[in-house]
Amino acid sequence: MTLVSSKPLASTDMKPLVWQSHETVVASATTLGILRRFPRLMREAVKLAWAANRRDLLLAVSLNLLAGVCMVSGLVSGTVVLSRLLSQAMTWESLQAASGPLVMVCTLAVLRSSLLALASWSQARLRPQVERIVAARLAMAGTRLPLADFDEPELYDFMRLAKDRGLHEAPEMVQRMVDVAAAVIGLAAAGSVLAATHPVLLPLVLIASVPDGWAAARAGLMRYRLMFQLTASRRRKWILHELMCGRASALEVRAYMMREFLLEEYDKISAQEERLELRLSRREFVVGLQGVSARGLCAGVVYGALAILVGTGMVGVGAAATAVIAVQVSNSSLRNLVGSATSCFQSGLYFEDLVSFLATATARSRRDERPGPADFETISADGIGFAYPGTDSRVIHDVSVRVRKGEMIALVGENGSGxxxxxxxxxxxxxVTEGAVRWDGDDIQGVRREDLWRHVAVIAQDYTQWPLSARHNIVMGNRPDEDGLASAALASGADSVIAGLPEGYDTLLDRRFKGGQELSKGQWQRVAAARAFYRDASLLICDEPTAAMDPAAENALLTAIREFAEDRAVILITHRLEAVRHCDRAYVLAHGRVAESGTHDDLLSLGGLYYESYMLQARRYGRMPGLDPV
Ligand SMILES: Nc1ncnc2c1ncn2[C@@H]1O[C@H](COP(=O)(O)OP(=O)(O)O)[C@@H](O)[C@H]1O
Ligand SMILES: [Mg+2]
Structure with missing residues (x-):
C-alpha cells in the first residue's frame, strides 16, 4: 500500500486492512464460541510453558499452592487467637494463651508472603523463556513457508498478526493463567475457612462478589472491544509515523512537502482514538460505580447474616472475626480471579492467532518428498501454465523452453510479460499449475526444494540489501572462502566498490547503523552479482542484472556472466538486446507466452517483435545494430 500519492489522501483513502477484517471476525465471534475454544488454548499455553521451562512452571504453581495452605493455617490460627482474646475478659492468662497461636499467625503470614514472592519470581523467569521459544517457533515457521505463500495476502497478514501480537501475548497468556491458578487457590483457601466457620457463609460471600465480578468483566469486555476497534487505526498511525520519520520516504516527504499533510492525518487519527478512549473511561467509571454500590449492598447482607449467626450463638465471636477477614481475602481473590481471567481471555484471542498460524504453517511447510538430482544437464519447461496463488488469471500460458549446461539463454519481452x-x-x-518443469527429464513436482536450490544462484531483480558486512553480503552466512570471494568480487566488479569502503569487506552496508555505508544502486547490483558468482551453482539466473549499472560495468558483468556460462546453465533476463547476441538462444515473451524464439540472428530475420524492439533500441542509442561490443 502506498500512501504517498499525487492526489490528496483522506484517511478514508486507506483501504481497510486485511487484519482489520480479520479482527472484525474475531470481535464478532460470540463470547460463548471463544469460551468453548478456551480449554484447547489453555492446554497449548501449558504445553508452551512446559517446553519453555517446566521447573519454573511447576514452581510457580506449587509455591502458590503452598501459600494457599499457609493462608488457611493462618486463618485457622487467627480464629484461635481471636476466640481466646474475645471469648472472655482480657487477662494476662488469656493473652498468654493467645501468644502461641499469634506467633504462628505471624510466622505463617511471613511464610506466605515469601512463598508468593518466590512464585512471582518463577513466573517472571518464565516470561522471557516463553517469549524466546515462541519467537524461535515463529521464525522457524516463517522461513519454512513456501515462497508462494508470501503471495497470499491473508496468510502474510496472518503471520504478521501472529508475530506482532502473538509474540507478546503468549507469555502474557502463560502469566495470566498462573495468576488464575493462584487466584483459584487463594479463593479455595479462604472459602474452605468460611465453609468451616458456617456452611451459609461461603455461598453468601460468593453472592456478595457477583457485583464486583460483573463490573470487572464488563469493563474488561468493553476495553477488549475498543482494542479491536483501534487496531486498524493504530496500524495506520504506525505507517504514517514510518512515512514521516522513516529513512525511505525522508526525501519525498521534503521534496513534496508532505509534512503538514501527514501531521494532519496523524492528528486526525489520534483525535479519533482519544475520543474513543475518553468515552470508554467514562463508561468504565459508570460500570465501576454501579459495581461498588451493589457491592456495598451485598456486603451489608453478608455482614448482617454474620451478625445474626453470632447473635443466635450459631457462630462464636472469634470465628465471626476470622470470617470477616476471610470475606475480605476471598473478595480480593475473586477480584483477582475475574481480573486475571479477563486478561487471560483477551490474551487468549491473540494467542489463538499464534497457535493457529503455527499449525497452518506446519501444515503448509513441505514435507517432501523425493530427493532431488545430484546435478543436471538440461532443464526444460514443457507446456507450462501458471497463476500466482490467490489469483485466477494465468500469467504464463503454455510455455516450453529449455536450457542446457554450457548454454546461456535469454528471456526478453516487455515489463510484465512473465x-x-x-x-x-x-x-x-x-x-507450475499446468505442464511440467523437468530437470533431466524428471518432473520436479514433489522433489525436495533444497535439493534443487542447492544448484541455483540468482541475481534477483529485487535483490536484498542485507544489513550485513560486505563480506556476508557475498558469502551469505557461509564460511568465507577468501579465494572464491576474491574471484567472485573481481568477476562482478564488486572488488572496486569494496576497495573504496573504509573497512573493506568488513564494512557494514547499512547506514541505519553507526559506521554503516551506503552504496548506490549500481554498486549494490555488483555486490548482488558477486553473491551469485560466489555461490558457484550449476544454474545461474540473472534477472536484469545490469539495470542500474553504468555502461562499462554492464559490459564487464555481461562478459563475466558469459565466461561463467561455459560449464553452467545461465538464464539471462535483459532489456539490452545487444546482450542477446552472445546467447545461444532467446525466448521472446509476450503476455506470458513465447512469441518468438531462436538465436539473435534468427530473431532479427523474423522481422517480428524482437526485430522491432531491437531497431528501436538501436535508434535510441544512435548506434548501428551489430556494431556494439558486449
Ligand atoms: N507475486 C505476484 N503475485 C501476483 N502476480 C504477480 C506476482 N509477481 C508478478 N505478478 C504478475 O505476473 C505478471 C508477470 O510478472 P513478471 O514475471 O514479474 O514480469 P516481468 O519479469 O516480465 O516483468 C505480471 O502481470 C505481474 O503483475
Ligand atoms: Mg521481472
Missing part, C-alpha cells in the same frame, strides 16, 4: 516468473518456475521457487 520473464521473472518463468525463471522462478524453472528453478522450482513456484510450482
Amino acid at each position: 520473464k521473472s516468473t518463468l525463471a522462478k518456475l524453472l528453478a522450482g521457487f513456484y510450482e
